[in-house]
Amino acid sequence: MVNYFLGVTMSKRDWGVLFVLCGAIFLEGIDVAMLNVALPAIRADLGMSTGGLQWVMSAYVLGYGGFMLLGGRAADLFGRRRMFVLWLTVFIAFSGLGGFASEPWMLIAARFVTGVAAAFMTPAGLSIITTSIEEGAKRDKALLIYSGTAAGGFSVGLVIGGLLTTVDWRLVFFAPVALAVVILVAALALVPKADAPERSGNRIDLAGAVSVTAAIVLLVLGVERAAGAPVVQTVATVAAGLLALALFAAIERKVKEPLVRLSILRDGRLLRGNLAAMLFAGAFAAFQFTVVLFLQELRGWSSLQASLAMLVIGIDVILAPTLTAKLVARFGNARVAVGGLAAAALGYAAFLPVAPDWTYAAMLPSFLLIGLAFSLAYGPLTIAATEGVPEADQGLAGGLFYTAFQFGTALGLAVATTANVALGGSSMLDGLRGALVVPVAMAVLAAVIAVPGARSRREAVAVA
Incomplete structure (x- = not known):
């Protein structure tokens, strides 16, 4: 079993497919990260209010999270390569339009459509990997490289965004377009066309x-706006979301060709993987949001300085396909994921004693532990969310996974913001410390959810 990954060889075709899809997930990561850094410059240039500025981010989140399940099923029904190429083209067009925006509404609309494009493109890309590369050691290796690239794109995007914003914030929109065009050309040449669905009818x-x-x-809107909206409005929005969800479940039980086969949710491995991924994403979003406030508003660091400080979290780009691969071969996905979630909880907890005079050396252990956590948790959770799922449902499995991730991000931000506002009355530091409890709690809960899988031999042990 120690040679589970070391002895794995991948064909040129497999590497070509992986190259394209890693480029796409890297693109999605840097696109979001660069925009985070550019928000203050955008507000100054377009004269946006704080509420309007939040909608630049919220529009993308709503498009991405809201259409992800539909995007995943569309890949299964209409062809994964077709959906990937089509929506990558849409992504290129509307990301570029965002860079030409002269009014806030133009930028918000462009971000919404870009989010929708990502919602169709991302699960299609993941399902191309899981259907074109055979299940087992080879696919696990590909998914670990893929997940490491995804997280690395976000880390690198923070720094690139800071550099581009110092020149012109519009470059933050134009740079992804240039990369996306290269990926599109490569996709047309390298991604095989033989992924057409075998189903007849192809009806949504x-x-x-x-x-x-x-x-x-x-649900995403209610959670994301919870900190700044009246309680009645938040409750009404979430209640309406739950009602729509109940209606969806009722429809899926009766319809002949359901969008989501509800039986897929009975897979304990898949369910635990998605719940843990949701909490893992929420914990990191809450931590990053709070730390950026600490560094920029309390310490007075620039956006570029803050980005460089957190760049070390990107060590997962190196560790995911190397260290994590060996650990998964030895201990299995579930046990490695639990270790990663525990490392995340320790990393977040190490930041709880934060003080105004903290040096970077005091912060570094937290950042290193979180980078290690991403290395150990993200890839194995991705594998758990897609392993054992029939090929015809791989797009759906990817959609479920990324929906969980996106919803978790919105949840983590909302809870951290609420804690910061509620506890920050006496001092900014008290609010930040209160918000830092949120990622610790979410990471611990994620580890607890993942533990039963680590106890199961079927889930914990990789089969060579």
């Missing part, structure tokens, strides 16, 4: 698609 469950998209949009 329209009622299911409308109800689940409405449910996810309402």
